[in-house]
Amino acid sequence: MLLDLTSLLTDQEDTPGLKRVVDELADVIRETDQIGWHHPNSVIGVIFTEIGDADGKILADALLKKVCSALAACLSIEQIHTVKLSIHVYPEDWVDRGGDRPPGPGVFPDTLPEDKPKQSYVAAKRVVDILGSLAAIGVFSPIMLGAALAVKLTSKGPVLFRQRRVGQHGKTFHVLKFRSMRCQNDENIHKEYVTKFIAGRAEGEQPGIYKIVKDPRLTPIGQFLRRSSVDELPQFFNVLLGHMSIVGPRPPIPYEVEKYSPWHRRRLMSVKPGITGLWQVTGRSRVTFDEMVRLDLKYVCSWTPWLDIKIILRTPRAVLGGLGAC
Numbered sequence: 001m002l003l004d005l006t007s008l009l010t011d012q013e014d015t016p017g018l019k020r021v022v023d024e025l026a027d028v029i030r031e032t033d034q035i036g037w038h039h040p041n042s043v044i045g046v047i048f049t050e051i052g053d054a055d056g057k058i059l060a061d062a063l064l065k066k067v068c069s070a071l072a073a074c075l076s077i078e079q080i081h082t083v084k085l086s087i088h089v090y091p092e093d094w095v096d097r098g099g100d101r102p103p104g105p106g107v108f109p110d111t112l113p114e115d116k117p118k119q120s121y122v123a124a125k126r127v128v129d130i131l132g133s134l135a136a137i138g139v140f141s142p143i144m145l146g147a148a149l150a151v152k153l154t155s156k157g158p159v160l161f162r163q164r165r166v167g168q169h170g171k172t173f174h175v176l177k178f179r180s181m182r183c184q185n186d187e188n189i190h191k192e193y194v195t196k197f198i199a200g201r202a203e204g205e206q207p208g209i210y211k212i213v214k215d216p217r218l219t220p221i222g223q224f225l226r227r228s229s230v231d232e233l234p235q236f237f238n239v240l241l242g243h244m245s246i247v248g249p250r251p252p253i254p255y256e257v258e259k260y261s262p263w264h265r266r267r268l269m270s271v272k273p274g275i276t277g278l279w280q281v282t283g284r285s286r287v288t289f290d291e292m293v294r295l296d297l298k299y300v301c302s303w304t305p306w307l308d309i310k311i312i313l314r315t316p317r318a319v320l321g322g323l324g325a326c
Helices: 016-028 056-072 077-082 119-154 188-198 220-228 235-241 262-268 278-282 289-302 305-320
Strands: 002-004 034-039 043-047 084-086 160-166 172-178 245-247 274-276
Touching: 016 034, 016 043, 016 056, 034 262, 056 077, 056 084, 119 172, 119 220, 119 235, 119 245, 119 305, 172 235, 235 245, 235 274, 245 305, 262 289, 274 305, 278 289, 278 305
Parallel strands: 245 274
Antiparallel strands: 002 043, 002 084, 034 043, 160 172
């Protein structure tokens, strides 16, 4: 959906009219929809995801009714008449109703001012990350020492496992874990599972987790480390280094991102990946991949320092419940 606000905007700066329009649109769209500038400071674009095979005309009429109602709540009749609105269906009908072709169906950037996190929140989150990770390393150091010895004495190979993950804005880093698998294992087993899981076709496995329930690659001690989430403890060093946060979306493996739909990628943009997150403490092993992404986007949209604290406090119960890990 394209909203041409050129006549409503009198200059390059934000206007009260623009803020009201964006606020109303935010109430209409879902966490999985994407909003941003289609043309900077003139045309707002909204991508409505996961529509399915609904009839185009019925869908367009429903969207128009919701958006017009939202506009009527914040603009005068004269202002509404200046707004040009058009609906496009991609790829079947990616042509403007007037006959013009919009310039490209790419994913809109999240550049509207309302979508930027407050700098004070960003600073507070980093302070919590530093203090929290230092405290966690101190508290869990005996457990980490015991886990390191157990891994070293029970199987050949390094104690720590370094794996490339995708972080905020698509930047990659190496996540640290205690090694839970035998060396020189076949990662295609996990690739095949992840492909099915993201597509919603991981039959015969526990839903909602990235790890295969009965993974033949695990060592005996690795099974315990996975089940107890002790293998995740070295990630507090990733938090200290600034690669991760204590709370945030799960950092995916690059070959997982290759299977993402465009709207899935939004979970990688606004905040750093985390050791724990909203889906881990609410859905954990009970959600599908799409539901997990929705929870991540809900966290991104409603993120505050207090929400982080609540998630951290709820994490031990989720871990002790043995409901899966990331």
